[in-house]
Each structure stands twice: as C-alpha cells, then as structure tokens.
Amino acid sequence: MARYELVKRSVALITLTNPPVNALSSAVRHGIAKTMERALSDPKVTAVVICGENGRFCGGADIREFAGPLRGPPLVPLLDSIEAGEKPVVAAIEGVALGGGLELALFCHYRIAHFKARLGLPEVTLGILPAAGGTQRLPRLIGIPAALELITTGRHVSAQEALKLGIVDQVTEQNACEVAVEFALRAVAKPLSSRRLSSLTTPCPPNLDALLEAVTMQIQKKARGVMAPLACVQAVRAAATMPYSQGIKRESELMATLFNSGQARALQYCFFAERTAGKWTLPSGAQWNDIKPREIRSAAVIGLGTMGRGIAVSLARVGIPVIAVESDKKLLETGRQMVIGMLERDAKRRGVSASHNLLKFTLGLQDLKDVDLVIEAVFEDMALKKSVFRELSKVCRPATLFCTNTSGLDVDALAGVTDRPQLVIGMHFFSPAHVMKLLEVVCGPRSSSEIVATAMSLGKRMGKVSVAVGNCPGFVGNRMLKPYSDQATFLLEEGATPEQIDKALEDFGFAMGVFRMSDLAGLDVGWRVRKESGLTGPDVDPKNPPRRRQGRKYCPIPDMVCEQGRFGQKTGRGWYMYDKPGGTKAKPDPLIQNLIEMYRNRYGIQPRNITDQEIIERCLFALANEGFRILEDGIAARPEDIDVIYLFGYGFPRHRGGPMFYASMVGLQRVLERLEHYHQAHPDVPHLEPSPLLKKLVACGSPPVQKWREHIKTMHSHL
Numbered sequence: 001m002a003r004y005e006l007v008k009r010s011v012a013l014i015t016l017t018n019p020p021v022n023a024l025s026s027a028v029r030h031g032i033a034k035t036m037e038r039a040l041s042d043p044k045v046t047a048v049v050i051c052g053e054n055g056r057f058c059g060g061a062d063i064r065e066f067a068g069p070l071r072g073p074p075l076v077p078l079l080d081s082i083e084a085g086e087k088p089v090v091a092a093i094e095g096v097a098l099g100g101g102l103e104l105a106l107f108c109h110y111r112i113a114h115f116k117a118r119l120g121l122p123e124v125t126l127g128i129l130p131a132a133g134g135t136q137r138l139p140r141l142i143g144i145p146a147a148l149e150l151i152t153t154g155r156h157v158s159a160q161e162a163l164k165l166g167i168v169d170q171v172t173e174q175n176a177c178e179v180a181v182e183f184a185l186r187a188v189a190k191p192l193s194s195r196r197l198s199s200l201t202t203p204c205p206p207n208l209d210a211l212l213e214a215v216t217m218q219i220q221k222k223a224r225g226v227m228a229p230l231a232c233v234q235a236v237r238a239a240a241t242m243p244y245s246q247g248i249k250r251e252s253e254l255m256a257t258l259f260n261s262g263q264a265r266a267l268q269y270c271f272f273a274e275r276t277a278g279k280w281t282l283p284s285g286a287q288w289n290d291i292k293p294r295e296i297r298s299a300a301v302i303g304l305g306t307m308g309r310g311i312a313v314s315l316a317r318v319g320i321p322v323i324a325v326e327s328d329k330k331l332l333e334t335g336r337q338m339v340i341g342m343l344e345r346d347a348k349r350r351g352v353s354a355s356h357n358l359l360k361f362t363l364g365l366q367d368l369k370d371v372d373l374v375i376e377a378v379f380e381d382m383a384l385k386k387s388v389f390r391e392l393s394k395v396c397r398p399a400t401l402f403c404t405n406t407s408g409l410d411v412d413a414l415a416g417v418t419d420r421p422q423l424v425i426g427m428h429f430f431s432p433a434h435v436m437k438l439l440e441v442v443c444g445p446r447s448s449s450e451i452v453a454t455a456m457s458l459g460k461r462m463g464k465v466s467v468a469v470g471n472c473p474g475f476v477g478n479r480m481l482k483p484y485s486d487q488a489t490f491l492l493e494e495g496a497t498p499e500q501i502d503k504a505l506e507d508f509g510f511a512m513g514v515f516r517m518s519d520l521a522g523l524d525v526g527w528r529v530r531k532e533s534g535l536t537g538p539d540v541d542p543k544n545p546p547r548r549r550q551g552r553k554y555c556p557i558p559d560m561v562c563e564q565g566r567f568g569q570k571t572g573r574g575w576y577m578y579d580k581p582g583g584t585k586a587k588p589d590p591l592i593q594n595l596i597e598m599y600r601n602r603y604g605i606q607p608r609n610i611t612d613q614e615i616i617e618r619c620l621f622a623l624a625n626e627g628f629r630i631l632e633d634g635i636a637a638r639p640e641d642i643d644v645i646y647l648f649g650y651g652f653p654r655h656r657g658g659p660m661f662y663a664s665m666v667g668l669q670r671v672l673e674r675l676e677h678y679h680q681a682h683p684d685v686p687h688l689e690p691s692p693l694l695k696k697l698v699a700c701g702s703p704p705v706q707k708w709r710e711h712i713k714t715m716h717s718h719l
C-alpha cells in the first residue's frame with residue numbers, strides 16, 4: 001500500500017498505492033508508517049519524497065472506513081515524526097491532494113505540485129473537519145482569512161492558486177515526482193525549522209473576532225442548521241488563539257462532536273449515492289460498464305424557450321456543435337440572442353472563450369438530417385411533441401437518436417409515433433438547464449441499452465448528475481412532488497399559513513419552502529396540468545362533491561389563487577406578495593390569509609393549531625412514501641437514485657441525505673407509525689397510506705438504506 005524505493009542513491013521515494021485515488025485506508029497508513037520509519041532510520045537516505053501511484057497523490061482518508069471502528073496507527077504522532085525529522089520530506093502532488101492527502105502534504109517540509117493538480121480540504125462537505133492537523137497547519141501557512149475560506153467551504157484550488165496562496169512551493173509542468181526528487185536533493189542540509197508548520201505562529205488579522213463573526217453569520221444564513229462549517233470556524237479560531245499543541249486538541253474535540261453525527265452520515269452517504277447513480281442496470285441485464293455509448297459529434301435542439309436555450313448552452317460549452325431550431329423568425333432571433341448572451345456570460349465566468357462557432361440557428365427541421373442526436377424541447381404538449389417526432393422521423397437519418405425534454409409526459413407514447421422507438425429516450429432537464437445539475441434519463445420500455453448508455457454518458461459530458469428512471473407520469477421527481485405539495489395545501493385548509501409551512505421546511509434545511517418555491521416556478525404551470533387532468537376548470541362535473549376529485553380529497557385553494565391572476569413572482573403576486581412583477585422578496589399577503597379564511601368558513605372548517613413537527617412529518621413522510629412506491633413500481637432502481645434526484649433537482653438539504661435516507665434515519669418503524677396515524681385521520685388521502693415496501697422493510701427489521709435493494713430486487717423493473 002506504500003512502495004519504498006531508493007532513487008539517486010540517497011532519496012527515499014515513497015509511493016502510495018491504493019487505486020483509484022490512493023485513499024488513506026488503514027493499510028495505507030500502516031504502509032506510510034513503516035516506510036517513513038525505514039527512510040528516517042536509514043543512514044544512506046538524506047531526503048524523502050512522497051507521491052501517489054498513477055498520477056494521483058491522494059484523495060484523502062478512505063471514506064468507506066468511517067462507517068466502522070477506527071483502525072490503524074494513530075495519525076498525528078506518525079505525521080509529527082515526519083515533520084520533526086532532520087531529513088527534508090517533499091510531497092510530489094499530481095492529480096489531487098485532498099483532505100487527509102493535503103494534510104499529509106502539510107506535514108512534509110516542501111510541496112511541489114503538477115500544474116494540473118487540485119488541492120483542498122473538502123472534509124466539511126462530508127460533515128467533518130480536517131482533523132489530522134489541517135485546521136491548525138493551513139492557517140499557519142496561509143493566514144486566517146484564506147484558510148478559513150478553504151476549510152469552511154471545502155473548495156478545491158488549482159495548483160496555480162495554491163502557489164499564489166503559499167500552499168505549495170513550486171508548480172511544474174514536468175513529472176512532479178522527478179522534480180521533487182531534484183528539489184529534495186537541493187534541500188538536504190538546509191535548515192528545516194522554518195518549514196515545520198507546527199512551530200510557526202499563525203499570522204492573525206487585527207479584526208479576527210469581526211472576521212470570524214462575519215463568516216459564522218454567512219454560514220448560518222447559507223447553510224442553516226449545518227454543523228460542520230461552524231465547527232471549522234471554531235477550529236480555525238483555535239489556530240489563531242492557541243499554541244499548536246492546544247489547537248490540535250481542540251481540533252480533535254470538535255471532530256469528536258461531528259464524526260458520528262447524523263449529518264456526517266448523511267453527507268458521506270450523498271458522496272457515494274452520487275457515484276452509485278451513474279451505475280445503471282436494465283432488466284435485460286445490460287449495464288453501465290458493458291454497453292458502449294455512441295459518440296455524439298453533433299446535436300440539435302428543437303424549441304428555444306427557457307429549457308431549449310439552457311440545453312443548447314449545455315451542449316455547446318462542452319464542444320458539441322448544435323443546430324437550434326425555432327418555428328418562427330422572431331422567436332428564432334430572440335432565442336439566438338439569449339443563447340449567445342448566456343454562452344458569453346458562462347464563458348466569462350469560467351475564464352474561457354465562448355464557443356459561438358458551434359451554434360447554428362434555423363427555422364427548418366430539414367437541416368437536422370445529419371445530426372447524431374436531437375433533443376426536442378418544445379412546449380409541454382403531447383400533440384405538439386408527437387407532431388415534431390413524426391416530422392423528425394421523415395427528416396433525420398435512421399441512426400439519429402431522439403430525445404425528448406419532458407417533465408412528465410409518456411416517453412413511450414412519443415416513441416410510438418417515430419420510425420425508431422428503440423432510439424427514443426427522455427432527457428428531463430431542470431430549469432435553468434445550463435445551471436441545474438440534475439438530469440433524469442427516462443427509459444421507455446422500448447429504449448435500447450445503447451440509447452440509455454448514450455444519454456447517460458452525454459449527461460455526464462455536460463457535467464450533469466444523470467439518473468436513469470422509468471417511464472410513468474412525472475417520472476421520479478415530479479411524481480413525488482405531488483404528495484408533498486398536496487400535504488402542504490391540506491395543512492393550509494386545516495389551519496396553517498403559507499409562511500408557517502415554508503418556515504418549517506426552511507428550518508428543516510430546504511432553501512425554499514413549498515409555497516415560495518411554487519411562486520418562483522410559476523403557479524400557472526400546475527394549474528394548466530390540473531385543468532388538463534380534469535381536476536379543475538369547466539370539465540369538472542358540477543355534481544362532484546366539493547373538495548373531492550376522482551374519489552379522493554382535493555384542495556382547490558391553489559386554483560383559487562390562480563383564478564385571481566396570481567401566478568407567483570412573475571406577476572408580483574402569488575402565495576406571497578412581491579414589490580413588483582419579477583420581484584423576489586416575498587412578503588405575507590393579507591389577501592391570501594382572507595382567501596383561506598373565507599374558504600374555511602365556506603366549508604365549516606375549524607382551523608386548529610398545527611405544529612412544525614406535523615408539517616415536517618406530513619410533507620416529508622408523504623414524499624418518502626411515494627418514493628417507496630416508486631421503488632416498488634421499478635421506476636427507480638435504488639433509494640440512492642431517488643435521493644440524488646431530490647438533492648440535485650429539488651433542493652433537498654444535503655445534510656439530511658435525501659428523502660429516503662432521511663426516512664431511514666428517522667427510523668422506518670416511526671415513519672410507518674406516523675403515516676398510519678395520519679392516514680387514519682385522513683382516510684381519503686391515499687398518499688398517506690403506508691406503501692407495501694415500507695411495511696415489508698419494517699417487517700424485515702428496517703435494514704439500512706444500502707440494503708433495501710435486496711428486498712426490492714424481485715419486484716418488477718420499468719427501467
């Protein structure tokens with residue numbers, strides 16, 4: 001796990017060998033201890049270089065080991081002995097030096113980085129802090145403000161930025177190991193005392209308290225209820241105010257408060273869930289690592305509305321030539337200007353030049369005859385989409401892949417009107433498509449494994465977190481949203497206010513509560529869908545009992561809000577009022593309060609006091625319950641996929657892990673009991689009836705979320 005060689009007759013070269021990222025597993029730590037001991041005690045050795053195999057220095061501690069008891073040699077004493085030694089130790093950083101990897105490098109006397117390397121202390125993103133001296137050494141090396149920013153955000157820096165900050169001593173375009181060996185030879189016999197970070201005094205800004213206070217407030221605002229960044233601030237304060245020996249103790253104490261916390265477990269689960277989501281499997285047995293995706297050398301986007309523009313930008317910025325199509329001249333020109341503007345702003349932000357030359361704009365579908373792949377992004381209307389696909393079948397060559405950007409329509413019905421149903425798939429982007437990271441890849445029953453592989457790989461190329469899902473109304477994300485938002489409106493009827501419900505959800509960790517989020521998205525979209533599905537509007541049978549539709553409870557308050565022309569932020573009025581159309585500062589609106597009160601009076605509903613606990617339980621347990629049904633139905637293959645969809649597409653707080661992980665943390669037995677309780681109180685709300693899978697898992701002893709798959713695998717898959 002750590003290879004030892006003697007090079008240039010006097011330099012011990014220690015290479016970490018734990019692919020793929022040379023994580024510091026207990027075996028690697030043993031390896032480092034043994035090889036360092038050998039290097040420090042061998043009189044032939046005058047200097048030491050530490051590097052990583054396969055061009056990667058080290059991706060940090062082995063996160064998988066965090067779930068079990070800590071094993072292996074104690075870290076800090078081992079690392080202290082490296083620093084205290086009289087032989088210069090140089091870290092040769094290629095690829096990454098992250099977390100424990102960077103901490104290891106900070107114990108070395110010198111650091112040489114390859115120009116493509118990335119460095120950082122991302123522990124905070126895993127719910128912990130850099131507890132192998134990172135919070136005490138980095139501030140001593142680069143000062144409090146810079147260290148505070150890196151440690152509290154977990155941001156990775158480039159080698160060039162690391163050089164500017166003073167984290168590394170040299171950046172090279174050559175082999176970093178070879179450069180480090182030469183560097184080490186030159187360092188022999190130079191004094192090392194100023195290179196031992198533990199012996200330095202932390203350079204402290206005069207306004208330390210104000211700085212720490214400002215950062216704390218910023219964190220509390222941005223990451224409400226998240227523990228790790230606040231603990232990081234306290235650890236960095238210790239680096240500024242305590243000698244190293246005490247600071248390191250404080251670092252350990254703070255780590256102890258985080259290490260076994262639910263938040264750390266959730267965040268580490270998210271790290272692996274995100275990587276698991278890319279590993280799709282179809283019922284045929286075809287899977288991510290044995291189907292070759294098609295190479296996409298050209299693409300077309302049909303429709304230059306909000307979604308189409310974002311999709312065109314996402315394709316062009318990764319170097320794919322795009323033909324963008326609109327149906328009339330004016331729309332085409334507006335779309336062209338918007339796409340070019342977005343591409344330019346995006347390029348400016350990333351410090352690259354905008355790829356205008358990759359974009360072509362046209363009014364005619366016949367220009368698409370040779371493209372490799374088409375993404376249709378026209379208005380969400382089945383008839384319109386079908387007519388586009390019929391036309392495409394006539395125009396495009398037989399091998400062109402067809403994708404539809406729909407948020408919930410039947411992908412197989414669209415495939416059915418084409419001459420190539422096996423080459424049709426859904427690509428559900430989230431708005432704005434060039435910003436949002438989530439992509440639901442919707443596999444119809446006839447979608448071939450090749451198109452699944454291609455859509456998943458294209459998503460990855462565009463920088464998306466892609467999740468393969470089955471074809472059903474709303475797919476995974478939007479299907480689950482319904483029971484969640486239904487509960488919120490039922491709670492309004494029963495006595496809550498929009499602001500109370502939003503506050504409870506925001507205190508839970510959502511960036512926005514359900515009503516503020518609906519105002520942002522636009523209330524008219526859901527209204528149109530409800531009208532089309534016969535839930536409201538002139539098609540509703542007048543004999544239908546009030547507050548019931550299609551045999552179940554229905555709350556018409558959202559329709560009443562829309563009937564008043566209140567469509568959310570864009571109209572300046574929605575569930576809240578805004579200072580102007582397009583305004584973003586939501587204020588409670590007495591008119592909404594009146595509307596709800598009149599509604600309650602009309603139906604004789606006596607408002608009751610509703611607790612935050614009830615709001616959270618009803619909204620989130622209904623959400624997870626639908627997730628269990630989605631697993632039963634084979635629409636998602638794993639709970640991790642559902643969680644990733646909610647984390648990246650719906651603002652679910654990452655430190656809660658996602659709806660399914662959250663349910664497992666609350667305890668499946670408890671979720672079941674609460675759903676049974678609420679369903680008894682509301683028997684006409686089928687979404688509150690516990691799903692058979694939830695009951696089955698509870699009967700099997702509530703296994704951890706990673707094991708649920710074993711209980712689902714016999715079920716039917718729609719993927």
Ligand SMILES: CCCCCC/C=C/CC(=O)SCCNC(=O)CCNC(=O)[C@H](O)C(C)(C)COP(=O)(O)OP(=O)(O)OC[C@H]1O[C@@H](n2cnc3c(N)ncnc32)[C@H](O)[C@@H]1OP(=O)(O)O
Binds near residue numbers: 020021023075
């Ligand atoms: C002797 C000193 C010891 C000090 C130890 C003190 C403790 C310190 C705490 C920590 O270090 S916490 C860990 C901090 N590190 C990170 O957060 C880095 C996590 N990894 C990444 O960000 C990325 O993986 C990467 C390193 C930038 C590489 O990205 P890339 O896109 O190239 O590959 P991935 O698909 O992400 O990863 C490949 C593969 O490797 C697994 N993996 C990555 N990092 C770790 C890790 N630190 N521990 C365990 N496993 C890791 C990842 O899950 C993938 O696995 P798969 O099975 O192939 O999906």
